[in-house]
Amino acid sequence: MANHIQAIRGMHDVLPEQAPLWQYAETIIREVLGAYGYSEIRTPIVEKTELFKRSIGEVTDIVEKEMYTFDDRNGDSLTLRPEGTAGCLRACLEHGLLANQTHRLWYYGPMYRHERPQKGRYRQFFQLGVETYGMAGPDIDAELILIMHRMWQRLGIRDKVRLEINSLGTIAERSAYRESLVTYFKAHTDQLDADSLRRLETNPLRILDTKNPDMKAVVGGAPVLMDYLGESSRAHFAGFRKILDDLGVAYEINVRLVRGLDYYCNTVFEWVTDELGSQGTVCAGGRYDGLIEQLGGKASHAVGFAMGIERVLALVETLTDVPVARPVDAYLIRVGEQAERAGIRIAELLRSEVPQLKLQVHCGGGSFKSQFKKADKSGAEFAIILGDDEVSRGEIAIKPLRSGNEAESAQSSLGEQQAVAFFRQRYGKV
Structure with missing residues (x-):
């Protein structure tokens, strides 16, 4: 191993x-x-x-x-x-x-x-x-x-x-209180733990901040700074x-x-x-x-x-309704030689026209099925699907990946400028 x-x-x-x-x-x-x-x-x-x-x-x-x-x-x-x-x-x-x-x-x-x-x-x-x-x-x-x-x-x-x-x-008032505190705790050293005994010589005010429950009584009886x-x-x-x-x-x-x-x-x-x-x-x-x-x-x-x-x-993290932004809004799938080349250009067009859009392009090839699984796993709201047939027709297919988004893409095949308008309407708001 x-x-x-x-x-x-x-x-x-x-x-x-x-x-x-x-x-x-x-x-x-x-x-x-x-x-x-x-x-x-x-x-x-x-x-x-x-x-x-x-x-x-x-x-x-x-x-x-x-x-x-x-x-x-x-x-x-x-x-x-x-x-x-x-x-x-x-x-x-x-x-x-x-x-x-x-x-x-x-x-x-x-x-x-x-x-x-x-x-x-x-x-x-x-x-x-x-x-x-x-x-x-x-x-x-x-x-x-x-x-x-x-x-x-x-x-x-x-x-x-x-x-x-x-x-x-003030520093002077705190100093006077410090002296009073040291005098008090020195009269109760038998009730102090090791940390407090050390702090008595270096930083006696920190004794008041002890988390030791056995010292609750002795700390409770100490002078109060407000009185000084x-x-x-x-x-x-x-x-x-x-x-x-x-x-x-x-x-x-x-x-x-x-x-x-x-x-x-x-x-x-x-x-x-x-x-x-x-x-x-x-x-x-x-x-x-x-x-x-x-x-x-x-x-x-x-x-x-x-x-x-x-x-x-x-x-x-204990809350149930934290509105954390998703890392990806749309995932572009490319299947075919023409789609491979055209997909990069279309992705850059969308990023230029809709700067707020978080768009991830699939890289490394693979079948449509494997690419679609990765699109779903990305957490994106929409898959942008581009094959050689879509490229030849000048179209882009948009498919919702999350429930509640179906109505927004009733027309699944769009031209480039229509696709820009679709994503601008959804993500272009400042």
Whole structure:
């Protein structure tokens, strides 16, 4: 038996029958973000390792355990991007996009983390990232929520996700809370698991995010960050909530919701689902005003989010009425020497006259019966049948392959221009 090379564990292929679902979601993503005036930015999948150490922090699980890092031939340490925010911000700083300017940006593509593969979590995974710069008010925070709210509606999964929000206050307020949290958990070390004991020294806020049910009681008794917020932070959070309330966007305040990185401040949020088991977060984000200065830029405002594409598609797949476009509209069968030559010309004519038509031409010869089977298997709505007799008469036969289309081709043999008109009427609408 052949020893075939297989894909790397945790990295998966998107097969042709799966691609239309991805394209369906990607089209909606582009349309919704375009409706809000956001511009696409594309950054490399490889960055200098230093970028992620400075942005994410050296004492984090991502940097310590999960990054794909290697030395290139010049001896530089490079890393496959584990997330997109740092690279997006690096590009904006490098090209001078943040000097007294505001920006609304988005990006889409693969990210890489060496984690234990499981449903909804891969080592190569796709993310949509949205980042905004230069805007301080709660209105831009709310706009990001409205974008996702509309996107869930367009995807048909709004009832499968819920919004959780919280405020982390300013960096100073969060620092004071951190000290209080450390004091509390040090008095309860006997109730902490190994992960939480390690985080107590490095990132104590992440203890609040534990999934260990045995720690529910000790986490429940911890200080609440909201009690440490000043007047300005409370006003920002109240303004954010008022916009959501005015527009009828439902949410829950989760006082234990934190982001694991120190540069986050004020608004944080997550869209979560109960449909995917332990991988319940499908979109998460918040305000990170501290990161721009941390990467060498002038202090400014920033807020964004990241959405896991595989997890969103897993939710979309639970629906029964996803309007995914078929890969082929029509399949052209050619039988005979004259039909072989004429078929290519006619196919090009149809593609030119009806650009929206997805037309596949049979290649490789074969009997009419075998070609017709392939036409049916292609999923096409119509077979275009061309034999030498049709060519001599200047006709094209059109046969419906799916139920419900018979009435549209009552006249099965058409001239070339009639065939163009037939397909233009059905597929030529923008």
